[in-house]
Amino acid sequence: MRPAKALIDLDALRHNYRLARRLNGGKALAVVKADAYGHGAVACARALANEADGFAVACIEEALELRAAGIRNPILLLEGFFGTDELPLIVEHDLWTAVASPQQVEAVLAYRGEAPLHVWLLLDSGMHRLGLMPDAFRAAHAKLSAQPNISPLTLMTHFARADELDCQRTLEQRETFLRATQGLAGETSLCNSAASLAWPQVRNDWARPGLMLYGADPFFPQANTNAAQLKPVMTVSSRVFAVREIPIGEPVGYGARFVAERPTRVGVVAMGYADGYPQFAPNGTPVMIDGLPGQLIGRVSMDMLTVDLTDHPLAGIGSSVQLWGTAPLAVDLARRCHSSAYELLCGLKRVPRTYLDA
């Protein structure tokens, strides 16, 4: 069997969720959209089901997958619904929906069912992606609150720059939120991971942590004492399955991107960009070889990559090569490849996942 594998540490996931909840001081929806950022939504939701105040996903398809797996916790659709035909399903499966555009407001006002809809009304406080501008938000709040078949609203906004520690935009967005929601009834929800970790001024009723649940530090390489407590959840590894010795001046792999400057022992590893490893990771990108720091050399292929074994005399066929996880960190690898931990984790493909659950 191909030795590529992803180990998912569910205790680390629970540890990170508890940190998110404790930091916020209130409730926290565990964001498990995009198959829990590549970690497996059903397995992650099951691991958190006993303690999570709820889950958040991108769309009804993701919510129904969790319901089909027996998850009974509240589930919020972060982008609301894409068509009005989803409303009966939202009610039937007891989902909560964001209402994030004038079209969604109209659709919800036209809802005639008796069972109450749970609405999280999204204010655009400055990100300018989804959400209602302050005047429209207040008008929608008044109309929706008057509907007997709509439960008390939750007031929500989303930060665009909370991962930038020296940027005041998060506080400006908070001011806009406070002004726009002044006097309006409803619980509030503001914080993504970065805000939960670094912006205590904006914490409130419901946090919505995503990335931090999976142990990735949004501020890396800048230090943040809360983020330092996170534990990586996904560790991706594979094995060396072929070894070459090449003389000085000879290239390795596509495009001859690596050329040996010394007699070089090359290990071929079963891991490639079709697994989600970044194709353009540079020469020298850190890997762990049998637990020791080592380096990638040559361009990453679809199904294979090459590492330098010259300074690892004991390593050979069968040696374990860790690509990201406890070391190197996903954020570190991603940055070196002009990507992000979000994209790296969500991009895991083909690699079978095994779950560690103490």
Ligand SMILES: *Cc1c(COP(=O)(O)O)cnc(C)c1O
């Ligand atoms: C994805 C998402 C989150 C979680 O963001 P992280 O940066 O991963 O913590 C929170 N709220 C909304 C609306 C989102 O779309």
